[in-house]
Amino acid sequence: MIAASSFLRTRATALTVKAEATTQVKRNKNVAKLQAGYLFPEIAKRRNAHQAANPDAKIISLGIGDTTEPLTPYIMEGLKKGAEAMATKEGYKGYGPEQGYAPIREAIYNRLYSGMDGLNADSIYVSDGSKCDIGRMQMMFGEDVTVALQDPAYPVYVDSSVIMGMTGSHNGDNFDGITYLECKAPDFFPDLSKAPRTDIIFFCSPNNPTGSAATRQQLTELVAFAKKNGSIIVYDAAYALFIEDPDCPKTIFEIPGAAECAIETCSFSKYAGFTGVRLGWTVISDKLKFADGSPVAKDFVRIATTVFNGASVISQAGGIACMEDAGWKEMNELVAYYKENAKILKKTFQEMGFTVYGADNAPYVWVGFPGRDSWDVFSEILERCDIVTTPGSGFGAAGNGFVRASSFAQRENVLEAVERFKKAYGGGQ
């Protein structure tokens, strides 16, 4: 009895100490709403568990859209010269403009947006990447806006909306307060005639994950919908350079009126292999205004000057190289390499009788497994092929029954993956 009582006392003391060590700061209720982890860390966890259980497995990743090919020579030289200049009295740069230095803003404008309505070099806001810019945009919009997005969609739109308090809680399938625009085969463009008004519309084209690119007519419809409702489109064009179809615009600003209703965000990540280098940009016309008439760009800059200090000056030097003729050529060759991977993967699945989307204008292949749960298919492919894909449902409820295969892989791995897929699924599912 004495021993037990002593044990209890010790335990009580330990609990008291533990309680004392906890602060009284309440956890952010919005962060608490988020389901599990961000998709890709979750996939990495499952991949690692599979590797641990199968130490000899040579796992191939067609999962996260992460570039695998080395930087190209001209662009790398640009980065290197950027670093070297920083060690000289003449070339040293301290804090730069949060929006990026003028030469890179001008180079992006001249290469991709020249002469478009409502734009000039000052409309280009250079940053450390689209994902980060989306975070700053969400901070700018604040909690009192309503949000619509494609379903399926890149998870950052949902998760950042939840964090900023624009949504309710998760209801088992989705978050209350978000308008999910279902995007169905074959063209994965939402039915806007049934869509309610929201303040913000996230729209990604070429789409991640479905690999579909919206046509000029569809984007014209989207812009008309936004203008009718006084909405702002956040247009994610991170894969625009993968477009081959001349009927699919490479920027929303090709559509008349977009300057007054759209923000475009884009990135060097998938064009130049800059996923680790970190460089992107966002385009906001001076014509884009909040309801009170104040320019959106002004508030975006205010956020950037408060919680950001600009992209690395070395990355910016690399970005300038990307926009010069030699770098531009290298980038396009790199994109073509991944596009070829995508086409190889698409052809493989088609030959095995699967219904497959994407690949033609995007680095992603969207493979249908009708009636099956995406995470089950993900696990099955990991088990049977030692290949990591991304479960379609990770991008939203409407993505269930699909997996996404990324073309961001070395060619030899893609060819090896093709062999494994054929062995596992060549006889049908």
Added chain:
Amino acid sequence: MIAASSFLRTRATALTVKAEATTQVKRNKNVAKLQAGYLFPEIAKRRNAHQAANPDAKIISLGIGDTTEPLTPYIMEGLKKGAEAMATKEGYKGYGPEQGYAPIREAIYNRLYSGMDGLNADSIYVSDGSKCDIGRMQMMFGEDVTVALQDPAYPVYVDSSVIMGMTGSHNGDNFDGITYLECKAPDFFPDLSKAPRTDIIFFCSPNNPTGSAATRQQLTELVAFAKKNGSIIVYDAAYALFIEDPDCPKTIFEIPGAAECAIETCSFSKYAGFTGVRLGWTVISDKLKFADGSPVAKDFVRIATTVFNGASVISQAGGIACMEDAGWKEMNELVAYYKENAKILKKTFQEMGFTVYGADNAPYVWVGFPGRDSWDVFSEILERCDIVTTPGSGFGAAGNGFVRASSFAQRENVLEAVERFKKAYGGGQ
């Protein structure tokens, strides 16, 4: 009459067109609360106006704390090798861990936090800078926390709190809902016995702008205050390497119990001249918990994985070089150079009879102009000396009557500034 009516009709049409071009998205009410621009862009604007009015003036900037000296050789080589490796099959890196790669986390831990209670290499979260990390922390905390900060203080603490909705409106002097801890001469440490409880306490030491470093006893008092109240200290140690006084800790984690109540954020900006390269880190112990017992570090990572993609891998390569012996020596020499500038400036003002603080453990010199408005003094110095300083009131109401002179300048400019100050103020104010 007809002409006038026609004019009015035309005007009405123009107004209608204007109204149509405006979205119906409400401007974020929190962003709208912010006063004028962020301090340093505001100063840049006034500097540019002065230059335009005086085209021949050779303006010297002792304003924003922006490094001026070129990168040192070993550290630049680290950056360059980082870029070169990215063009090789073996060295290429795509998306990295949002928290930074293990080698740099380990290098920072081993160099600066080795063996401290509650910390290990996994407590180090590498990023693109402290300012950016503060933004992500604020996003993590959300609007339902109360905030205290030193007055005067680095403006980012206030502005990011306003943006995230933690405050009321500006009342002419200050923001409602923020606890301003007045920091008065001579030691600029707040009177905590009179301070109310808040969830978050921003604390910067060595302080920007006053240049004062808190002693071990003061930090022990601060930690006790936070633990008593269950608060979280956000400890900004961006200038810690400038400390000479052995009685002033270089990290809050030297104080027992800090792991359970403090986050520390720090940066390579002022140590290695990385203001343009972009690299910093934040330290969070697994022992730091929200009121519900959940680890703060877990939510910080969730924010980072959602709206951030890690610091540039090239900057990280430079950061590793900084933490190696050769780089560490170069960094300390660079810090010593700026420290010498600070001491030259301090001595100059002292010899002219001013009351001056800072410089001994910080890169900033805090010069008293009792009874005068800081912006007036700022303008006067700009007019009389062609020198940019920073008005003390830009850091908070308690900073009025002071200007901050930054030591981040080339020595020849500091010496030239000294001559100009002597000419203008050598006979007294």
